[in-house]
Amino acid sequence: MTSTALPRNRRFKLTETRRVLSREMISDAGNLAFPMAVDANISEPVESTQMPGTYRYPLEAVADKARELVACGVPAVYLIGIPKHRDGKGSDAFSANGVIVQAAKRMKDA
Helix, strand or coil, X not given: CCCCCCXXXXXXXXXXXXXXXXXXXXXXXXXXXXEEEEECCCCCCEECCCCCCCEEECHHHHHHHHHHHHHHCCCEEEEEEECCXXXXXXXXXXXXXXXXXXXXXHHHHC
16 A cells, blocks of 8 residues: 655654754743733832742833843743723724834834
8 A cells, every 4th residue: 555645753854944844952041931911000010929030111111121031042022011091892802093003103213
């Protein structure tokens, strides 16, 4: 019986994208994304009570923190927004002036 399917080990090496996904991962700053909580209600960084050692940053500090992360070689940031006003619909998430949108703009301008 003959098969036209490629063996598994060759199938993952056909394209560069597949090779990148199947190679062994090395933990370094280039493979990380920094989770940044951006709080519209504060004026200076505050340590999180739920996760000691992590901080909530005000909008004013986002650009400086982004520059610091780039200098350390961290290529990505995962933004977590804490709006001024919360409601059951999460309307700030869809607002053009929401905390995430403002933070992203400040980071791009930095």
